[in-house]
Amino acid sequence: MAAPIEVSGSDTEAQPESVLAGVDRKKIQGRSLGQIAWLRLKRDKVALTGAVVVLVLILIAIVGPYFVQDPLAYHQNLIDPTYNRPKGGFWHSGISADHPLGVEPGTGRDMLARIVHGARISLLVSFLATLMSVVIGTIMGITAGYFGGWVDYVISRAMDAFLAFPLLLFAIALVGVVADGAFGLSGNGLRVSVLVVVIGFFNWPYIGRIIRGQTLSLREREFVDAARSMGARNSYVLFKEILPNLVAPILVYSTLLIPTNILFEAALSFLGVGVIPPKPSWGGMLTLAVPIYSSDPMYMIIPGMAIFITVLAFNLFGDGLRDALDPRSR
């Protein structure tokens, strides 16, 4: 139920030739979009920094857990029993050579290990959820945009309806409803699946809308007309003509959806429906930090900054990627 006429669909409308457009067209000659994007990206220091951080984070998530301590092991000898917070360290964080990021109040679990393991969960859930959103969104978007008519109407209305749902509430409710063993899964396996499904399923309309718009404009392009006039079947046009042209927007919006999903996962964990403790998660750590942040502020700051840095890195990289692939948006 958005605007009756999509006057705002800037991505879908052909742009009037700008002063530079003619020049751009010439420059592009002889190089593929990928090459140009790479050239542009290489010059974008900020985006590159983001990319490097993202790579490092992915590396940490994959191999990090093999290099850190057991994130569940208690070190209660490091806890001051009277105040129930770590002994010593900067701001009572318990930071020491053995525990570079300090230890958790009450249990003395190593924070570095928990952050590293938390990264794995965070990235795993957000990547899988993004993948799911992208797959559903692309299929729905292409279908709606390409076939038009009532198919488009139904899918578009479905997307509107999805956008009218209070997602966070639904996610919490869903996770709560299937709390204990269902569909042949249990514990964290179930929880991670539910998180992925919930986050992925509720986010597809964002991608779907973009893909639909792109498909709409591609459908009217000459090369598609050409293919169709030569008798190409729908499937051929969809997979050989349209899909390849959607790779760039899909790539860009996936990259930008990942940080959104990281925040979503963290919010769910914060509200107590993320992965089940003791499995470490960043949002879960922030929940535990709420009652104690005034006496042990580092316990709040560390997971908060972990979320922040990760999301920022993905956003910087995604922004850079978009700028590189879509010169207009600069």
Added chain:
Amino acid sequence: MFAYIVRRLIGAVLMLLLVSLVTFGIFFWLPKLAGQTTDQIAAGYVGKAPTKEAIQDTKERLGLDEPVVVQYGEYLKALVVGKDYKAGPVTDHCPAPCMGFSFRSSQPVLETLLDRAPATASLALGAAVVWLAGGISVGVISALKRGTLWDRAAMIIALSGVSLPIYFTGLVSLALFSYSIKIFPGGGSYLPLTTDPVTWFQSLVLPWVTLAFLYAAMYARLTRAGMLETMNEDYIRTARAKGLPEKTVVTKHALRATLTPIMTVFGLDLGLLLGGAVLTESTFGIPGLGRLAIDSINTGDLPMVLGVTLITASSIVVINLIVDLLYAVVDPRVRLG
């Protein structure tokens, strides 16, 4: 115009039906799908002595023994004609539109929602003012000063803004401004505007700013991108070619075209927020719809959850309609129909 509004309202009702159906399905049907029996579900609501009779009574009282479809039908019926509710010696009538009674407190849902709505509205509308003012002005200046240090700094701050979890920003701001430097009252100090305007304002400053920071960051980016695009439009070139001063070009020609699509986004955002800002309300202890929703989910108070969901969806739908009507006013190309 009138026909359009009627058609949109019918569409809205259908949409709300869909939303209620899905919500109902998730809460009443999914648990059964996941293998819970009606007795097990009812056991969650009987209190401390879950005897057989008590469970049976609970099932009957809450209508859980009916098939889900019948329960949904009852729910819709109550919305249209109201509902009687046995509260013991007295029978409570809940007039249409009746959204049922809480499974936990037996309060009429609508009454509770209306009681909570002002807090959420105070939060959402106040924050909206802050973020629109902040986000749009930063976005416009950034677009006009594209590539300058200001632009880069503003955009990095904006990107940071959207990268920070709001509960984290909220906690940090509470720690800084409420507990360390005691400028603002802490969380949970909210009082209704009608009770105590001063406290109302003071208690909402931090939540407004925190919430607005996130959105302002988003809107600054949106505005900047839109502005850059608009400034490349032919009609901007025409405006310049006419010899209009740059200020007129920006404010009269560019800004209006930039803000029109942002209005749609704003409608969606505000609509969602009016249904409850879950994280902000939780962090700052504001007794709004978002907290009600979380509390209700945690206690399995299904009618209440259903109520909040419908209120949120309604506010999105209604605000969208308003935005679309406004859109037609702002953009003459849009014809309602």
Added chain:
Amino acid sequence: MNKMRPIAVVAAGVVAAAGLAACGGGDSGSSGSGPGYNAGVNAVVNKSDKKGGTLKFGSSDDFDSPDPGNTYYAFSQNIARIYGRGLTTFNPSAGEESLKVVPDLASDLGQSSDGGKTWTYKLRTGVKYDDGSTVTSKDVKYAVERSNYSDELQLGPKYFKQYLVDNKPAYKGPYKDKSDEGLKSIETPDDQTIIFHLNTAFQEFDYLVAMSQTMPVPKAKDTGLKYESAIVSSGPYKVDNYTRGKSMSLSRNPNWNPSTDPIRKALPDKVEIQLKQNADDIDQRLIAGSLDMDIAGVGVQSGTQPKVLAADQKPYVDNPVQGFLRFMSLNQNVKPLNNIHCRIAVQYATDKVAAQTAYGGPLAGGDTATTVLPPSVAGYTKFDLYPQKQAEGGGLDQATLGKAKQELQQCGQPNGFSTKISARSDRPKEVAMAQAIQQSLAKVNIKTEIVQFPAGDYFNKYVGVPKYVHDHGIGMMIMAWAADWPTGYGFLAQIVHGSAIKPSGGNNLAELNDPKVNKGLDDAIANPDEAARLKAYGEVDKLVMGTAMEVPLVYAKALMYRPKRVTNAGITYSYGGMYDYLNMGVE
């Protein structure tokens, strides 16, 4: 009652020390002696008769219901006494004295006859509701009927239903059974007399009628589930407004007559309760003096702990035992815990200090426990059947672990075994405790998996359902228990008596059904001699520990803050170690 000595001595010692340290602390005029750390544990602090002012209460939670007939929460029972008067109530005082039952609406404690099966109470004359009408014994009867027999009011305890003789056919409650007679086992021969007929001899009936369920409700004003927003007051305050999730405000009941009420001082003019407040903020406001009391009574947040233990705040802090036992039940029907040796192995191998630290340490968590009865319950006897020793640098010492291994050997599980530990998912400290136990048990090769369930459904759907426990092989279940009334029977009956095993919602998680235990409890409650009763509770406790089915972990404690301007602040053990709100006032 002399069994209370150990805690009293410790507390007194601390009081003396704190008193010295707190010499410069804020002394308030009326009481004449300055407060100090733990001063409120054994004595009412800041005694005063000064009337006026507004008492500001706050809570991070809400009432389950403020309807006296539909509540189970301790703070709710505690606070209901300012707007309602039950037949008896707990003595508004501190420490040991707070365990006494005193007559309230009744002019004296109950007169028992028929060997403790019939209890008669006489109401005071001239007690009026806030609407000016007179309180009669019929209203008390009606209150008990509605709270225990109706389908609608399900939140409160159902002891009366359990112990009163039922009609034939079974009484359906006043909402369905419209007969004038109602429940036949409660007689009201005149407006001042009420007689209860029990199905068994029950010598602690005075404790039962101290529950808010005997606060009178006039039948004509009862609105069932809606009564919580239209409560008729019989106490010194009337409820002007209660909004669920937000607030409750009370003001003086003009029809309350102090001459009918020897125990209430009714000091403040108004009482305001803000509900569902941010827990952290409550603490900040307590310290700042803008809030007078956190009525949930579970102590300050761990983040506030260092602040309130600082020298300038410590004199305003009490650290009482809360009457809670946190423990782990070992289900005797889950293999291999059906073998007592395996259970004893767990008793030895469970590192209680680790559990204590995980729960918040000795101040906010509690003292390590060796008995089922906590020290604040009448009948507590100190003993330790499975003594543990800590190794230097933490963890159990080799001797203790050796004993555990030995028991495993005898159990036929020399290489340890595997089972599950349950905890409530929305109680992170309980989960942390489960992990601490998991790690300590792992040292003797008892491998455990932690399973978590939401607190709201813990007993009704999961660990309180024996079938579920057996089917899922949950051998160890962490829970906490506090007495519904502060005697050994009130504490033990629901968790160790065989009759407490229920198909759902039971609290006897171990499924302990030992004839000796059952008989010990049954005999004790029928015994009119209080001293003998109390002694028997200690014996039952030893029997229970002998079965090794319950692993006591900590006697819960909390750091309670009593702001400077609050008068008559004393810890009552009868409501779980929180302050008694009955006579609280402000300077």
Added chain:
Amino acid sequence: MAGTAPVADTAGAGEASGAFLDVRDLKIHFPTDDGLVKSVDGLTFQLERGRTLGIVGESGSGKSVTSLGILGLHNKRNSDVSGEIWLDGKELVGASQNEVRRLRGRDMAMIFQDPLSSMHPFYTVGNQIIEAYRVHNDVSKQVARKHAIDMLGRVGIPKPDKRVDDYPHQFSGGMRQRAMIAMALSCDPELLIADEPTTALDVTVQAQILDLIRDLQQEFNSAVIMITHDLGVVAELSDDILVMYAGRCVEYASVDDAFHRPQHPYTWGLLGSMPRLDRERSERLMPIQGSPPSLINVPSGCAFHPRCPYAELNDGKSETERPELVEVEPGHKAACHLPLEKRREIWADEIKPKL
């Protein structure tokens, strides 16, 4: 052919010449990530009142950039504009933004290619004309409105008093272009630049618009620059033709000379790729081979040499030396290494017969 001359030999640098519009060595460069884009690289021409100059060339040859350069519409932040532009004795390149702005719309106006995208969709046509008028004339809204209706009438819009309140999207394509012209002419500009004014229009409408421009020009006695890639339009309307290639002028001539005695192989190419009705249908068009050059790496020597079929006739000079624009006949200039005789020969023998 007096009145327009391609070379600024009448006045020294920094001095006003007698010409109404005098563009001298105009360079418009855009620094980009990939290098410096030399969109216009040393363009010189003059134009008098009442006359029309047609600028032709392929896309990207610098036509539009030149016109926007004259109007001062290039953003100083992403472009380097150098050289001189004299309009009625005032130099524009070095003038302040504000001065140039004051001239825009009043002394010089522009008609854009796509009238739909060039008009603001949210404001009525009347509003936009009123705005253009009022920014330069201190008059009340009513007066400006009357003027707008008047202008709309003059450009041939029926019922102008009604249509004045219509939005651009309510106009047909031709109407919109008329409205655009009305807007451009609302302040009686002395210089009118029309950037492909008919490209987006139907052929029948095209002719009407061209007629309109010509009529109005006569009425207002304006100088007109007609930018197009359509030689037909130029033939129709212009007095002189300036052929641009890679940001430079390669040939400058009167319409007659340009069509009948062109001197530059590129002009030949353009003529060859123009479809003509008077030609036999069996003959094929003769498009120019290759594609327009990169403006970042402009080919060395003659920028046209990679595409020029006669480049090898110059002993390698084409690749190394840039040919200067030389007056070959009075009022006719060309920049080509080919000897004049050879050019005339090729034109007469090879090109002309095929056209």
